[in-house]
Amino acid sequence: MSLEANVRLTLGALDLDIELSVDEAEVVALLGPNGAGKTTLLRAVAGLVPLTSGYVKLDGRVLEDAASGKYVPTERRSIGVVFQDYLLFPHLSVLANVAFGMRSRGMPSHEAAEKAAQWLDRVGLSAYVQDKPDALSGGQRQRVALARALAPDPRLLLLDEPLAALDVTTRAEVRRDLKRHLTTFPGLRLVVTHDPLEAAMLADRLVVMENGRLVQTGTPAEVTERPRSQYVADLVGVNLLRGQADHGSVRISDDSVIAAAAAESGDVFAVIHPRAVALHLRRPEGSPRNAWPGRVSGVEMLGGRVRVRVEGDVPLVAEVTPAAISDMQVAEGGEVWVSFKSTDVGVYPA
Amino acid sequence: MRRERVPIAVGILAASGAAFFILPLLGLIVRSPWGDAIKALTAPDTVEALKLSLVASLSATVIALVFGVPLAWVFARVEFRGRNLLRALTTLPMVLPPVVGGIALLLAFGRRGLVGSWLDSTFGITLPFTTAGVVMAETFVAMPFLIITVEAGLRSMDRRYEEAARTLGAKRWTVFTRVTLPLIGPSLFAGAVLCWARALGEFGATITFAGNFPGVTQTMPLAVYLLLGTDHEASYILSLVLLVISLGVLVALRHRWLGSA
Structure with a gap:
């Protein structure tokens, strides 16, 4: 019935x-x-x-x-x-x-x-x-x-x-x-x-x-x-990207490819939680394979955390603590680096 | 609230305009022979005219409700070719000189009229110069007031209530009687009162189509006019009665016309 x-x-x-x-x-x-x-x-x-x-x-x-x-x-x-x-x-x-x-x-x-x-x-x-x-x-x-x-x-x-x-x-x-x-x-x-x-x-x-x-x-x-x-991504509050997956990487556009620890291939969605996105004043050193510069286009408080919108090759939202924001002196229009680990990227077929 | 400063010329013209309405009423009240009021009102002819007026105007209102509400519903809800033309025709009596209306009624329902001759030859029914003729003349002139008021009410009501009723299993007739009519209640009341007031004051179409026979077709307005030539003081008193009724209508509809203050 x-x-x-x-x-x-x-x-x-x-x-x-x-x-x-x-x-x-x-x-x-x-x-x-x-x-x-x-x-x-x-x-x-x-x-x-x-x-x-x-x-x-x-x-x-x-x-x-x-x-x-x-x-x-x-x-x-x-x-x-x-x-x-x-x-x-x-x-x-x-x-x-x-x-x-x-x-x-x-x-x-x-x-x-x-x-x-x-x-x-x-x-x-x-x-x-x-x-x-x-x-x-x-x-x-x-x-x-x-x-x-x-x-x-x-x-x-x-x-x-x-x-x-x-x-x-x-x-x-x-x-x-x-x-x-x-x-x-x-x-x-x-x-x-x-x-x-x-x-x-x-x-x-x-x-x-x-x-x-x-x-x-x-x-x-x-x-x-x-x-x-x-x-839906906005409702849930996550970064949603779409691209072509190929052996551990996802091509988002002609210029930008992100590394993702996933075996998928073909047309996929890639989801990255804002909490997994880190902000840096200079190019980060060490493990993250996904790192690129961008410009801060928005900063807002949300339940004790701060959401920072960064425009760049791949526009992303990062969620950080208010302390981190004041340490780094992040403000709208400022230049920052964003990074996230390839293991923090969720990939599934589109 | 800050008081608006009135330009002198506007003030004078407005005051003159107001006086133009107030003075006649004042004249009626001041010059009426109050001492003879009881006698004038209880004169047999007057009582007859008053009774006839009430019966005829109330009958006209009922007839207008029975036919006018469905007409208003059709105008408000059904789209068809010639709707605007039909609406114009049914509201024409509002602007038509009532005498013309009376003549038109004669040509349609008179003994030699389009329908009248058939009614006469087939059923032996004659309408002109009867009380039924009075009711017809009053309905003809007054029903448009009901139609336009009810149509406006139907157009402004929230039709989603009707949809809600349908989702609850109500058939069209149930929706109409239990939801639509109650929701347009204020418009229905206003339309009926306007219609009744217009019917009560009807003169031109009535005297043309129904004549002026005391006890049969002589309504209050006709009696007032006739008395003016013979016993003008009695005509003042009767005028006053009609004035009081009109004021009553105004009070009953004050929320509609004077704001809800």
Whole structure:
């Protein structure tokens, strides 16, 4: 039992072309920068945006198929959606909001109200059943939205940036509860987010999207260890290079070759953690085989460490201690040498 | 807040403009024979006219809601050829001289009109010069106010609420009645009140299409006009009643027109 979608559509500047599958055993997070097309993909799966070509299948049943023109309207797809700003109906009470889906599907009102009350109890909001949504805090509204989406018992739960509208203090708590509900929910689960931490904490598998295309998929550990795009590398905070590997070296460009202790060959990615990159005022002596001069283009503090961006043949970010920075008098525009060991280069096929 | 300095010429012109609105109201209030108010208001003809006015204007409002809301929805949500032309036609009565509207109604629904002759010969139904004719004339002139107000409400509402309802399994009709209509509630209310006020004050189309028969087609504005020739003091009192109703409308819609302060 699974969701299988092959979505191709154009919407304004966005050109979406992606294949996606969600299995029952996993929580999948769609991760990508703003404008990557994550929300549009979600809306396409929900039937709110038409496909130009491709299909959406849920448990083998075709919900939409551009080739045959088949289209099951949104209201007849067994989905639950938690929208980014929740879209709780402002004119209905919290209870009526949660009961809405069951009422729409024909459940008698007293039964729907009873089930809705149970759901609100489950998310810890039984004291607010008669309140209007605007009387609730952001975290409480998020819970109502989740209860409303889950109450009709959907096969597929779609969450669009479920924590983005919350402030930092409530986010951690709501995320923990959300994780619990995602784990116990018996259907298929797909979360959209631009926050890598959120993705890693909520999901078993990440699907990384950029510019409407899939760039990488895998467990959070796989994705962070072996980034396959500059976007992911930046999220994880590592140096990502691409080049041609040949017996212990990787040619990055015509002028620059780095030494790497790896047996790979062909088109590869090379990842170097900033902590493995050392800075020197003069050409370093001794073991490092990778050393070249560059110009400092940026210095920023990050959690007790200093990140120094160095432009050169191979632009790199080095992470050093504040003490080292003051000793070396490193400043923007200054000349430095960077070096790293060939054993600190991770190489994997592109 | 710093007070803006008003150029003298602007101040004088603005004050004159304001006086132009205030003086007639003042005249009505000062010159009304307050002592005879009860007598004038309880005169049988007046009571008849008042009743007829209320029944006809409320009926016109209900009819306008029944047909105008779906029309507004179509204008706001459905794209089709000739939409702008159709919208222009349905809002034309707002700018059309009401007498012209009355004549047009006669030509369509009069006993020899396009549809009227058929209604007369087939069902024996005559609309002009009946209370139903009053309602038709008022609806014709007042419904456009409802249509444009509701269409504006539909266009400015956040349609994603409708999408949220659909993801919860709501069919189109459920979405419309349980989400769309409640969310445009304020526009619906404003449109209905505007429509009712316009219907209540309708004169030209009514007298042209429905005539001026006491108890059947003589509404308040018609009675006021008629009384002006015979018992002008009573016409002052009735005018005052209409003025109070208009003020009530203004108060009911103050959030819309005067800001929410």
